[in-house]
Every structure is written in C-alpha cells, then in structure tokens.
Amino acid sequence: MGMIRAQSLSKTYGKKTVLREVSIQIQNGEILGLVGPNGAGKTTFLKCLLGIARADSGQAQIDSFCTGRQSLAARKITGFAPSVVSLYDNLNAVQTLQLAIHGYPAPKLQVGLDLFDAFQLPRQQAVGKFSHGMKRKLLLVCALAANTPNLVLDEPMEGLDPEARRFVESLLTAEAQSGRCILFSSHDLASVERICQSVAFLRDGLLLEQAPLAEILDRASRHIQLSFREPLTLEQLPQHENLQWSGQGLKWSLRFQGPTEKALAMISSLPIASLRDSSAGLEDVFEALYRPELST
Amino acid sequence: MIASHFFRENRMLIYGYFLLMHVTGALSVFFWPELREQIDLIVQLIPLDGVRRFAEAFQTQGYWAYFDAQILFKGGGMVATAVAGLLGSGLIAREADRNTAEFLLSRPISRAQILFRRWLAGCAMLLIPFFSCVIFCWALSPQVGESLQLGRLLASTAHVSLFILAVFQATIWLSAHSTQQLRAGIIVLGFIMLNMAIYLVKHIWHYSIFNIIDLDVLLPLADRGAYPWKETTTLAAASLVFYFFSWRAFSRRDF
Numbered sequence: 001m002g003m004i005r006a007q008s009l010s011k012t013y014g015k016k017t018v019l020r021e022v023s024i025q026i027q028n029g030e031i032l033g034l035v036g037p038n039g040a041g042k043t044t045f046l047k048c049l050l051g052i053a054r055a056d057s058g059q060a061q062i063d064s065f066c067t068g069r070q071s072l073a074a075r076k077i078t079g080f081a082p083s084v085v086s087l088y089d090n091l092n093a094v095q096t097l098q099l100a101i102h103g104y105p106a107p108k109l110q111v112g113l114d115l116f117d118a119f120q121l122p123r124q125q126a127v128g129k130f131s132h133g134m135k136r137k138l139l140l141v142c143a144l145a146a147n148t149p150n151l152v153l154d155e156p157m158e159g160l161d162p163e164a165r166r167f168v169e170s171l172l173t174a175e176a177q178s179g180r181c182i183l184f185s186s187h188d189l190a191s192v193e194r195i196c197q198s199v200a201f202l203r204d205g206l207l208l209e210q211a212p213l214a215e216i217l218d219r220a221s222r223h224i225q226l227s228f229r230e231p232l233t234l235e236q237l238p239q240h241e242n243l244q245w246s247g248q249g250l251k252w253s254l255r256f257q258g259p260t261e262k263a264l265a266m267i268s269s270l271p272i273a274s275l276r277d278s279s280a281g282l283e284d285v286f287e288a289l290y291r292p293e294l295s296t
Numbered sequence: 297m298i299a300s301h302f303f304r305e306n307r308m309l310i311y312g313y314f315l316l317m318h319v320t321g322a323l324s325v326f327f328w329p330e331l332r333e334q335i336d337l338i339v340q341l342i343p344l345d346g347v348r349r350f351a352e353a354f355q356t357q358g359y360w361a362y363f364d365a366q367i368l369f370k371g372g373g374m375v376a377t378a379v380a381g382l383l384g385s386g387l388i389a390r391e392a393d394r395n396t397a398e399f400l401l402s403r404p405i406s407r408a409q410i411l412f413r414r415w416l417a418g419c420a421m422l423l424i425p426f427f428s429c430v431i432f433c434w435a436l437s438p439q440v441g442e443s444l445q446l447g448r449l450l451a452s453t454a455h456v457s458l459f460i461l462a463v464f465q466a467t468i469w470l471s472a473h474s475t476q477q478l479r480a481g482i483i484v485l486g487f488i489m490l491n492m493a494i495y496l497v498k499h500i501w502h503y504s505i506f507n508i509i510d511l512d513v514l515l516p517l518a519d520r521g522a523y524p525w526k527e528t529t530t531l532a533a534a535s536l537v538f539y540f541f542s543w544r545a546f547s548r549r550d551f
Contacts, residue, residue, distance in 0.1 A: 071406075
C-alpha cells in the first residue's frame with residue numbers, strides 16, 4: 001500500500017522561485033492529478049519528490065521514507081515515468097525495460113513484455129527509431145513493470161492517441177484499485193476528470209488547491225440547457241438565489257450552484273420539452289482558476 | 297547493468313582504441329631494427345629538442361627506451377589519455393546533454409553507485425586494452441631480437457596506468473559540472489594538447505604533465521627497478537581527490 005506526502009516543498013533555481021511551500025497528500029488507492037499551465041512547477045515538484053532535484057526546504061515522504069535523506073529507499077517503492085521522452089537510442093525496448101526495472105525489489109519483466117504487446121510496441125527495435133508516442137508508452141511500461149506501490153507519472157498522456165489514452169486510463173484505474181497510490185501531472189484535463197479522485201492545482205509554483213474532484217466540480221456552477229413546450233417569460237420561471245436564468249421564449253439556460261437534484265426538483269413543474277446538461281467540467285474550473293494567467 | 301550499459305554505449309570507441317593500440321604497437325616493434333640501424337643519423341636530423349631527447353635515449357638505452365617511448369609514453373600517455381578524455385567527458389555530462397538524466401536518476405540506484413560502476417567500467421575499458429597491448433608487444437619483441445623483463449615492464453605500465461586514470465578522473469570531475477559532453481571533452485583534449493606542446497619546448501618541458509611519465513621516470517625503473525613512488529603517489533592522490541570532488545558534484549547536482 002502506498003502513500004505520498006509533501007510538506008512545504010520549496011525550490012529555487014537561481015533567482016527564480018519554482019516551488020513555494022507546496023504540500024500535497026495522496027493515500028493508497030488514490031489517483032491524484034497534478035494540473036497547471038506550463039511553467040507552473042509540476043515537473044520540478046515531481047523531481048523534488050523523487051530526489052532528482054533537491055528541494056531547498058520542506059520535506060517529502062513516500063510511505064515511511066523521507067525522500068531527502070532516504071531517497072534511494074523511496075525510489076525503490078516508486079515507479080516513475082519522466083516527462084522528457086529521451087531514452088538511450090541504441091537500446092531496444094526490452095533492453096530499456098531491463099535497465100529501467102534494475103534495482104527494484106520485485107520487478108515484473110513479464111508485465112512489461114505483456115504491455116509491449118498491448119501497446120503494440122516492437123520489442124527488438126532500437127528505441128532511437130521509436131516515435132514520440134511510442135517512447136511515451138515505453139516509459140509508462142517501465143514505470144508499471146517496476147511493480148511498486150507508488151507511481152509518479154509526469155505527463156503520461158502527452159503524445160498519445162485517444163485509443164492509447166483510454167487504455168492508459170483503464171490501466172491506471174486498475175492499478176489504483178489494487179491499492180497503488182498514483183500521482184500524475186497532466187495537461188489532459190479530460191483524462192484527469194475521468195480517472196482521478198482528487199486534483200491539485202499549481203500556479204507559479206504555488207499550490208492553489210488540492211481537493212476531491214467531486215467537491216471541485218460541485219463547487220463549480222452547473223449549467224443546464226432547457227427547451228420548453230411553450231414560450232415562457234422570466235417571471236414564470238422559479239426564482240431562487242442559487243438559480244440564474246438566461247434566454248427567452250422556448251429556449252432557456254439555467255446556471256445554479258449546489259446539488260443538481262435540488263435544482264431539478266425546483267424546475268420539475270415546468271413544461272420541459274428537452275434538457276441538456278452543460279455543466280462545468282474540470283476544463284471550465286481550470287479556465288476559471290487560471291483565466292488571468294492564460295489571457296496574458 | 298549500469299556498467300555493462302556504459303560499456304555498450306562506448307564499445308565502438310573502445311574497439312577502435314584496442315585495435316589502434318595493438319596495430320600501432322606491433323608496427324612500432326617491427327620498425328625497431330630499421331630505426332636501430334639509422335639512429336645516429338636520425339638523432340642529428342631531429343630539430344625539436346623534446347623529440348631529440350627520446351632519440352638520444354634510444355641510442356644509449358636501446359630497446360627499453362624505444363619500447364617505453366612508443367608503447368608506454370605514446371600509446372599510454374597520449375592515445376589512452378585521449379580516449380580517457382572522450383570516455384570520461386560522457387560519463388555524466390552526456391546524460392544531461394541528451395536529457396536521459398531524469399530516466400537514469402529516478403531508478404533505485406544511488407548516484408554514488410552509478411558513478412562508481414561507470415568509473416569501474418571506464419577503468420577496465422581503458423586499462424585492459426593498454427595492458428593487453430603492452431603484453432602483446434612484449435611477446436613480439438623476440439621477433440626483433442630483443443627481450444624485456446616482464447616484471448619491470450608491468451611496473452612501468454602500472455605507473456602509466458595511474459596517469460591515465462588521473463586524466464580519466466579529472467575528466468569525470470569536469471563532466472560532473474558540465475551540461476555538454478562536447479565541451480568537457482574539448483577542454484580535456486585541449487589540456488592534453490597544450491601539455492604536449494609544452495613538453496616539446498626546450499626550458500619549459502618539465503612543466504608539462506607528461507613529465508611524470510617520460511623516459512626520465514620510466515628508464516630508471518627499467519634499469520634498476522627504481523619505482524617512481526613520488527610520482528605514483530601524486531597520481532594516485534590526484535585520482536582520489538578528483539574522484540571525491542566528482543562524487544560531491546554529481547550527488548549535489550540538480551537535473
């Protein structure tokens with residue numbers, strides 16, 4: 001069973017502060033998505049977590065091992081897939097896998113070989129001839145074949161086709177269900193929304209929030225598109241401080257906060273012809289959180 | 297795994313080095329009878345003082361001096377140190393250069409282990425061909441009517457090996473600070489060439505690092521078995537110091 005915890009991790013490169021007292025926690029069986037725009041500090045955070053870069057202050061713990069002082073022990077129980085898809089071009093896929101899982105207490109080479117087949121990766125071809133997406137898959141296979149209770153994946157979906165993404169999502173979900181603790185950074189918010197139990201938002205090295213996904217989505221305003229059988233005016237529609245109507249005649253849209261059931265109960269008496277849920281997804285939450293930054 | 301991977305990455309360089317050392321070594325041995333005939337004339341024709349000192353040693357000390365100069369000084373001191381520069385410069389800097397450091401360092405192997413295993417592999421890759429070449433040329437020597445005492449020859453080879461290792465270790469130290477293998481390699485090869493240039497200039501030749509492994513050091517060992525402990529100790533200490541600083545730089549470095 002895994003557990004990852006970081007407390008007040010800070011990192012500065014020269015004069016630039018890349019991480020500012022970032023704290024997160026992931027329990028076993030949980031998948032946490034680390035999201036943020038480019039340069040937010042996601043990769044640096046993951047590097048500090050694994051001891052590839054040294055944090056200036058704060059501490060991180062993987063299971064019972066402090067990643068600063070006991071970095072080696074922490075890495076032994078953590079499979080890692082880096083964001084940079086640079087590998088040793090002269091090695092083939094199997095040799096890369098062998099090198100990657102070397103040193104782990106209970107690696108599973110066969111798991112890796114089976115995943116090669118599942119991902120349709122040629123085993124004997126030199127990695128230098130692999131495409132970007134194939135290298136990404138290979139890195140993921142290496143992390144999974146290490147057979148560790150914790151997985152740290154930096155941009156595992158980047159460069160993958162939709163089919164491969166779905167397959168990776170199902171793999172990660174299965175891994176989490178078996179008790180593994182998974183932390184992954186991603187720009188693919190749809191994937192994060194599909195498989196993560198909780199999400200952490202980073203901006204300029206600062207943790208804006210870490211919360212369960214359901215809670216984040218619940219807090220976001222919900223949005224329903226309604227078509228009525230007969231034209232209605234605003235006065236005919238139910239009014240409440242949490243309901244916000246826009247539109248006219250037959251077509252209206254409703255924004256509301258709080259549980260969907262409660263809102264549906266309030267409009268159930270209306271002559272509804274059709275109803276479409278256009279509620280905010282993680283992408284809308286992300287946009288709302290980072291809007292000032294994205295617009296600059 | 298780490299050591300074998302390092303070997304695999306550098307095997308073409310090492311095969312080339314092995315071949316070059318043995319072929320040029322054998323050619324040098326078989327050239328000796330011709331040189332011996334004309335050595336008096338050659339000494340008069342050589343314009344550079346640094347090189348003439350070697351030829352004069354061939355005149356007075358014979359095959360020992362020739363063997364030391366060709367196989368140990370030229371083969372070991374120049375070819376092997378150049379290979380040490382190429383090999384050492386890539387030991388750490390190449391990982392940063394091609395962005396594989398993240399992949400390598402996230403494995404459950406300590407940086408000290410990575411450095412040590414690669415260093416060990418590098419030592420083997422540098423010294424096995426060198427010792428092999430020396431023994432090969434020693435075995436060929438009776439073909440040109442010469443024989444050398446193997447024990448003293450191996451002692452001389454061990455001394456030059458320490459020189460090669462010191463250069464190798466200094467290069468690794470540079471590599472631990474560098475993000476580009478090419479830059480580290482150029483610095484080391486430039487340093488070696490500069491020292492060779494200094495070595496060939498009258499009055500300042502003794503400021504060159506090649507002074508530590510030239511005939512003034514190797515011939516007393518061949519003649520009297522006088523092992524150059526002072527120079528050997530200096531080289532061993534330099535290697536240790538550079539190893540320590542390499543380890544420190546590597547273990548503190550962010551990738």
